[in-house]
Amino acid sequence: MAFAKTRANRCGSPRRVLLATPRGFCAGVVRAIDAVERALATYGPPVYVRRPIVHNQAVIARLERLGAIFVPEVADVPEGAVLIVSAHGVARAVRQSAGQHRVLDATCPLVSKVHAHVLAQHAAGRHVLLIGHSGHPETVGTIGQVPAGSITLVANEGNLAELDLPARLPVAYAVQTTFSVAEARALIDAIEARFDDVVGPRAGNICYATTNRQSAIEAIAREADYVLVVGDASSSNANRLVEVAAAAGTGPATLIGSQLDLDWVLVEASQTIGMTAAASTPAHIVDSICDALAERGFVISEQTGVEEDVHFKPLVLDAP
Numbered sequence: 001m002a003f004a005k006t007r008a009n010r011c012g013s014p015r016r017v018l019l020a021t022p023r024g025f026c027a028g029v030v031r032a033i034d035a036v037e038r039a040l041a042t043y044g045p046p047v048y049v050r051r052p053i054v055h056n057q058a059v060i061a062r063l064e065r066l067g068a069i070f071v072p073e074v075a076d077v078p079e080g081a082v083l084i085v086s087a088h089g090v091a092r093a094v095r096q097s098a099g100q101h102r103v104l105d106a107t108c109p110l111v112s113k114v115h116a117h118v119l120a121q122h123a124a125g126r127h128v129l130l131i132g133h134s135g136h137p138e139t140v141g142t143i144g145q146v147p148a149g150s151i152t153l154v155a156n157e158g159n160l161a162e163l164d165l166p167a168r169l170p171v172a173y174a175v176q177t178t179f180s181v182a183e184a185r186a187l188i189d190a191i192e193a194r195f196d197d198v199v200g201p202r203a204g205n206i207c208y209a210t211t212n213r214q215s216a217i218e219a220i221a222r223e224a225d226y227v228l229v230v231g232d233a234s235s236s237n238a239n240r241l242v243e244v245a246a247a248a249g250t251g252p253a254t255l256i257g258s259q260l261d262l263d264w265v266l267v268e269a270s271q272t273i274g275m276t277a278a279a280s281t282p283a284h285i286v287d288s289i290c291d292a293l294a295e296r297g298f299v300i301s302e303q304t305g306v307e308e309d310v311h312f313k314p315l316v317l318d319a320p
Contacts, residue, residue: 032054230275
C-alpha cells in the first residue's frame with residue numbers, strides 16, 4: 001500500500017485507522033475465483049456460473065469482463081456448456097438437473113463438510129436443526145441435501161421455541177459457515193437445553209475465516225470511534241462483521257462497498273477508525289479506502305492477528 005503523508009489533528013496527535021488482520025479473501029473464495037479463471041483459460045469463454053460465485057459485485061463484474069456468464073438457474077445454460085457451481089453449494093436436485101453440462105463444483109470444502117455432516121446425521125435417524133439465515137444460498141443448498149421435512153432451519157431462539165418437536169426426539173445440529181459465532185453458541189446452548197439427545201459436528205461448522213474476522217474486528221471495535229466493514233450488501237459474513245462490531249463498540253459500524261460510500265461526516269468526527277473486509281472483498285478495494293483516509297490525515301496501522309495459512313486444492317479440470 002502507498003498512503004499519503006500523514007498529518008496530525010488539531011490536538012497534535014495523529015488520527016488512526018486500525019486495520020484488522022486477518023481480513024479479505026479466504027481460501028474458499030480464492031479457490032472459487034480461481035476455478036472460474038482457469039475454466040475460462042482452459043475452455044475459452046463463455047463459461048456459465050449458477051448464481052454469484054461469491055458475494056461481491058466487484059468480483060462478479062471482473063469475471064464477467066473475462067467472459068463468465070452468471071445465470072439464475074441450470075435451465076438457463078446451453079446444453080453441453082461449462083457450468084460452475086458457486087462457493088455456497090447447491091441442493092442435490094440442482095446437481096441432478098445439470099444433465100449433459102460439464103459441471104465444475106466450486107463449493108467451498110468447508111460447506112461440503114456441513115453437507116456431509118447433515119447427510120450422515122439424517123442417515124443415523126436424527127432430525128437436523130440447521131442454524132442459519134433463511135434464503136441464504138448456503139442454507140438453501142444445505143437444506144436440499146436431505147428429504148423435505150427431515151431438516152429445520154433455526155435462525156433465532158424464537159424459531160426454536162416455535163418448533164413442534166418432542167424433547168425426546170434425537171436431533172443433530174449444523175451451522176451456516178458464515179453465521180455469527182456468538183449467536184450460534186447461544187442457539188446451540190438452547191438446543192442442548194431443549195432436547196435430550198443432541199449431536200453436533202466434531203469440529204464447529206463456522207469456518208475459520210468467519211471466526212477469525214469476527215474476533216479481530218470485535219477487539220478493534222472496542223478502541224474505535226467508528227468501524228468500517230468493507231464488503232457487499234449481499235454478503236452474509238460482511239453483515240455479521242457489522243453486527244459484531246456494533247455490539248462490541250460504542251460507536252457506529254457501517255458496511256461500505258468502496259471509497260465512494262465513505263461517510264465523511266462520520267470520518268471527520270472520528271479520532272480512531274477500525275476497518276476490516278469480508279471474506280469475499282478484494283484487497284485493492286481496501287487499499288483504495290486506506291488511500292482516501294490517509295489523504296485526510298489518518299495513520300494506517302496494520303493490527304497483529306491470526307496468520308491464516310489455509311489453502312484448498314484447486315479444482316481439477318478435464319481436458320478441453
